Amino acid sequence: MTELFYDLHVHSCLSPCGDENMTPANIAGMAALKGLELVALTDHNSCRNCPAFLAAARAQGIVGIPGMELTTSEEVHAVCLFPKLEQAMDFDLFVYEQLLKVKNRPEIFGKQQIYDENDSVCGEEPCLLIHASRLSFEGLWEQVSSFGGVMFPAHIDKNSNSLIANLGFIPPDSSFQTAEIKDMKKLRDLKCENPYLERCRIICNSDAHYLEHISERLWSLPVEERSPEAAVDALRRGLAGL
Template sequence: MIPLFYDFHIHSCLSPCGDDDMTPANLVGMAAVKGLDVIALTDHNSCKNCPAALYHGARYGVTVLPGMELTTAEEVHVICLFSSLEDAMAFDAFVYGKLMPVPNREDIFGKQQIMNEKDEVTGTVEYLLINATSISFDEVFSLVEEFHGIAYPAHVDKSSTSLISNLGFVPPGSTFTCAEFHDFKNLHRLRREHPYFEQCNVICCSDAHYLEDIHEPEYQIYSASGQIPDILEALRRREP
């Protein structure tokens, strides 16, 4: 097993709340400068900037996992990561069909910019990406598995759009084996209040919307290799 410095929750300028400087080249380049080994691009309800991000990952020597921060029908944020770009883009198309058909207003919510490998804007997304989808929390995990991915609740310790803030409990019958924290100082409290997290592989990620917020090389995951399938398998492992 090898240690990998990670940040599995980063937004690009495709997310309306993401800074315009969060282009695929810039965010991957910043991850490389900071010394991260692996990152994930997880825009709200979309994977459309993943092709450019993976291109720059190869340039900079940073493994980039194609992903998405999906908003469930209950407005719980769930991280979805995929073993291939093809699977991610297929899931992207599926999710867009489940998104509320509310047009984005750039003057209120911000731009939703699709970029190519040259960091050129090639288009925008019509519907507002920060809205909820019609996909329920209970169904998202098995659904992502159908696309050869892994899903787990995002920033479970945050006071909004998290599993605990929105539902107040871990639903009986839950099967997720990983949980993301925004700040590990909340880990022991949440494990005490919600024992389900005791059996989860827990990670800490930035939820970066600005370049400076991407994590420093502080948190590590142990994987059989630096390849995407092995990294996803490392995230799937339950705590003993």
């Protein structure tokens, strides 16, 4: 067993709210400077910058994980991570079919830039990526699992776009084994109000949209080996993996 310092929720310039300096190579470079060893790229409803990010992460000696921050039909944000790029890109195609095709207005929402492995712009997504999809939170664990990935609800302590804020409770028949919070100081109260969390691995990520907001070397994940597969497996098993 080894511990990897992580940030598993980071946005690139493909997310309309992501800063234009959040290119795949810049993200990997900043993560390396901060001493991180395990980093996931999780743009809103898209994995299309993951190929470039994984190449940049390899160059920096970082274990990169492809993923996305999915917005459900209830406008709950959920992080979906995959051990292999092919799985992530298959999921990307699946999710894209579930999105309302509303044209992005870059002057209002921001650009949605796609980068190649040379860290150059090679395209721009025309459809706005921050809309809710047609996918419900109910059944999302099983859907992500069918693509080989793992899902956990994002920033459950936030007052908007979180599982608890939007649904009002954690469904007792949920299957997720990991949950993300933004502020660890809220964990005790959250567990008192939501006993389901007692069975979950709790992680803390940056949800960075700017380079300076990428996590410092603060939080570590115990994994069997230094690989995306081991990291995804640890998140899937939650506390049972300890």
